[in-house]
Amino acid sequence: MNSVHPHKVVSREEWLAARQQHLIHEKAFTRERDKLSAERRALPWVKVDKNYLFEGPDGRQNLADLFAGNSQLIIYHFMFAKGWEEGCHGCSFVSDHIDGANQHLAHHDISLVVVSHAPLAEFQAFRKRMGWQFKWVSSAGSDFNADYKVTISEQELADGTATYNYEKSTSTEGELPGLSVFYRNDAGEIFHTYSTYARGLDLLVGAYNYLDLTPKGRNEEQGMKWVRHHDRYETAPGTKHCCE
Template sequence: MNVENHPVVSREEWLAARRQHLAHEKAFTRERDKLSAERRALPWVKIDKPYRFQGPHGELNLADLFGGRSQLIVYHFMFGPGWTEGCDGCSFLSDHIDGANQHLAHHDVAVVAVSRAPFTEFQAFKRRMGWAFDWVSSNGCDFNYDFGVSFKAEDTAGGKATYNYEKTDTTEGELPGLSVFYRNEAGDIFHTYSTYARGLDMLVGTYNYLDLTPKGRNEDEIMDWVRHHDKYDEAKPHSCCHS
């Protein structure tokens, strides 16, 4: 949209256009509600594999990540072994977690970030970003591979690697994603949902604000303007997230 040569009309004409758009917004809201209901109705997969994670007090299992709640959202944060900083896009999304967590924690939902780097390797970055949410390491177990966000070179070379439910030839060792789990009263854990790429948009409140403005997201490539929140006086980074 060209903001320099945008149509300018009377208030009456604006109201007519706005009412027409409101009808579209309401239709979209109804469709979104249907989509959310369809998502909740998806079949589940029981988790029988023992996954082990590292947290601030030692080893954890998947049940521990629930923190006494029945629902768990895992954000697959791109931070591979040997990295000194997290992905710009993952960091952008993660800037939105702590605010939501103040409410989710009181509504039977735990949110935990999981990365493949050893636990000690991302602690300095977490402190630098000022985040309080739980963030654990899956280093040494298959969790990231099983949920489609980490890739072995031999799988990519052999055409076996998949991302967002289709084959990928990505050269990235890590990509972003989100997975949801449910734990029943008997202690059984089920995988209910995973999403990747643009499916993560719904978690980025900043984008929802931008979508209301005349210039919108104002980006040539997805997140090409995004930086770590302490780097906005520096040069633009290379975007590490994918459409």
């Protein structure tokens, strides 16, 4: 880990003045974030006419079933392809934050479901290992992942026509992460309202918000290589578990 660059050390009074100036910027950022969120909610919608089918713990279901009686559905596109033994480290990092949020979202007209391209049976052992409780379904056999631009075909990779995050992609990965949002009205019609990818997923990672508050920040000069599946971290030197 890199050390923190030397910082000016001042009196408490000087620190308070600097902090108050920074607070002005923080409040301006908050107002801009609220404005951006309002713009997101005002985006036009696209009606979903295709009958996507998924395989999950409740058997075969369509997109409407995933709403589970709510009018709003958030789907996290988890990178787990056929033949994989483990899920993506980054998607696992995001998914570690889902169960806590779901305790509240489920009571506020929102269903949050995770979808992967691999057959259902292939990610059950990994899910059990991670201890996650959220609903996780397979889109194998449907166009869902391709239509929402998180699975790139071998042909697209070969001929350079792949797109990701609304632009031409140079990725060599066939599976990519993302999040999509849907709305279901009283007539049962379903609409796609929003999708985000890449750094747009940062908002889902509460750990990053903690890191951003610290002197070293995210400390990711080598990207997310520091992130592990949560059962693969080595215990830090000198620390003990609470019950040891």
